[in-house]
Amino acid sequence: MANDKKLVESITSMDEDFAQWYTDVCVKAELMSYSSVKGCMIFKPHGYAIWENIQREMDARFKATGVENVYMPMFIPESLLQKEKDHVEGFAPEVAWVTHGGLEPLQERLVVRPTSETLFCDFYKDEVHSYRDLPKVYNQWCSVVRWEKETRPFLRSREFLWQEGHTAHATAQEAEERTVQMLNLYADFCAEVLAIPVVKGRKTDKEKFAGAEATYTIESLMKDGKALQSGTSHNFGDGFAKAFGIQYTDKDNKLSYVHQTSWGTTTRLIGAVIMVHGDESGLVLPPKIAPVQVMVIPIQQKKEGVLDTANNIFEDLKACGLRTRLDDSDKSPGWKFSEAEMRGVAVRVEIGPKDMEAGQCVLVRRDTREKIVCPISEVASKAQELMDAMQHDMLERATEYLNNHITDAHDYDEFKEAVATKPGFIRGMWCEDEACEIKIKEDTTATSRCMPFEQESISDVCVCCGKPAKKLVYWGKAY
């Protein structure tokens, strides 16, 4: 058995060094690999399969709300990027520049898209003429590039995969409704598919998107107590429309500017799943996105009938639609168990000669390690039941963790004490002066995560400066 433990021992303990535990899991669970291209990562099959499952589930939810997918060019001419002032200032310092095509220098430099607001605006300018052409509710799945200095797998890399929705509406109200609708869609997706509860709210002006009137965010909480911005939805008002000249004639033949939104989530969601659910043995994946939901592992597989029975169980599970594999390799069962745990297989099924005699097999849940003895004939329905239970319980546990890691601070001493000793979100009132956000960050490294939609007053004064408070804010250290 000593040998079987090697795989688990190959990852650092999360208590000892959470950051190293994270990196170890990314590599040992074979989610990704580093590449020769500095700051860019390789999505290996197991990591990419999680993204495919996320895409399929999220895309279906998009389409149910009337979203249509498109694909825009990956290059943006420099002059187009510069049309909206705040936007170019926000992105120009961190883009990759294409200067040559073939053997010739380009007449105008091109940016590899860091985000595609400018391309969609340029497109809508030609597509939108009348109120009949509205709304436009488009999305694309693609990769984007931002020239980051420090990178970490899934959380921050020079190229990452994402979806970006871009919409144009006749009225300000419709744009605001779509902005909130998509934020809620993201929050529901995180809870129902990723088993991750989130805090929802509005970003402060300091933290909002370059060019937006308002940015809404979902923030999730990792097991080390740090927050992770997990999706954002922006209301642009008519700022981009004015910069790009996107106008339409309404029913009364009057010319108006459109109102726009954009919203995005990225492969960073995979990082969130790892850090919300993972444990000392590796990945724990919610069944809805686990590439392998059930792994059948035969014990003493050379004994007569074991492999045949294991194969029958495998076929039963597959037939009921579960993503199933059979591990009939020549590794030891203990090694196979460790490997399945490391990779976040939701349930493993053990079947050996003794089980066969009793007409049963053993199911082991990845999250609780609970062992369930089950008649072979009922394995498929039992496994299906465990998928539902695991999906449900994982959200429940993560919600309990989140609720237990929110601390209220009423003055600056309490605030600093909380940042230093209590991992998680800190709720504190704010005067709306950016100077306090800056001071808090300098003193504690915590930043304003969001102003929650459900505002309440826990004190009359700003947690930092003591002046009259205007907003309740969730603060925290963040990725």
Add this chain to the structure above:
Amino acid sequence: MANDKKLVESITSMDEDFAQWYTDVCVKAELMSYSSVKGCMIFKPHGYAIWENIQREMDARFKATGVENVYMPMFIPESLLQKEKDHVEGFAPEVAWVTHGGLEPLQERLVVRPTSETLFCDFYKDEVHSYRDLPKVYNQWCSVVRWEKETRPFLRSREFLWQEGHTAHATAQEAEERTVQMLNLYADFCAEVLAIPVVKGRKTDKEKFAGAEATYTIESLMKDGKALQSGTSHNFGDGFAKAFGIQYTDKDNKLSYVHQTSWGTTTRLIGAVIMVHGDESGLVLPPKIAPVQVMVIPIQQKKEGVLDTANNIFEDLKACGLRTRLDDSDKSPGWKFSEAEMRGVAVRVEIGPKDMEAGQCVLVRRDTREKIVCPISEVASKAQELMDAMQHDMLERATEYLNNHITDAHDYDEFKEAVATKPGFIRGMWCEDEACEIKIKEDTTATSRCMPFEQESISDVCVCCGKPAKKLVYWGKAY
């Protein structure tokens, strides 16, 4: 009715100017739009939805043969591109160069991937150690960039979408089998999903992929008699493995180089669908990839009960899994018919007051325009039946067209006569001397499309130089 014809009249006749007809259809069927980024196109919802349908069907076929999806970085360091001599010579003249990241010049220039052999090789070099690590059968769906001078929607643009499979095997035989397996998969996909018959064979050395030992191709025939290379599969032997040092220890502990393949298809397949099936009224799409399979169009929709009945029909069709829309806009029925035809809706369902009285509706097939009167209660099963019939008949007609456009040429006079007067493929024997390929291209603009797998002898001498013939070749003008 004059007004209703406007949409159809807005596209050029294919007999008059096939190239203009093609461009008109791309634009008027709202498949794509030109962008401010020179040489790059925008995939609009209707065009992108076709690609999504192609992806879903093809990806399922890939996975059934053991393919796993991954994602590699979009950038290739210059030094990596240069490792395989033929490969860099083939691609360097047509790549986009990234020279700056953020505000700094890069230490090493990066290429935006034109194809990813070099990245996969660099990855496999670290991943493959033992025969247990083989085979690697990976694929990615992504976009690539080639700095083309002349571009055409879907057929040739500076950025295009594709899939690229890259495999590594223990033996030369296994690599060859995978190369042919994927070519056959592409051919079956074209026939069964796109209703496009192809000619399969091997490329001459002049036409093969930069760095490949052998390139296999599927070639389809457009309605103007020109060939379109529609998918390729390459066997690299151990050439890349030697350049990149990809070695494994076999069961006898001996060190060997792996054998590799790659294979790809692109959004050019959408161009093939347009030019194989389209007609004077616009797009004709095989039901399996049509974004809208059935359009329900109410007649005199303001009369009582018409919209309700149309809506019931719409719900019935949707419930049986058909991609269905209801056009209840305020346009005239004639305009709606034209629009549905232009966009390649497979079947339209007409329902008006008179039909309602008789308890029936009218189904119209897009390909034959045949009208089928059908009881309202049976509309879903009838529509499903028409989908199958259309899918079948479209392949049959395209196959008949292909077979009727293959001409045998026994000497150079016959060959030149055929190129000048007979659109389609020309079969002619070849001496295997590249000089004859060059001369034929100069004299006639026709190129060697492939040496078909099923070789036969139709003459003893090369169709160009008259020296002893070695291979039967399909020649043709090509896109």
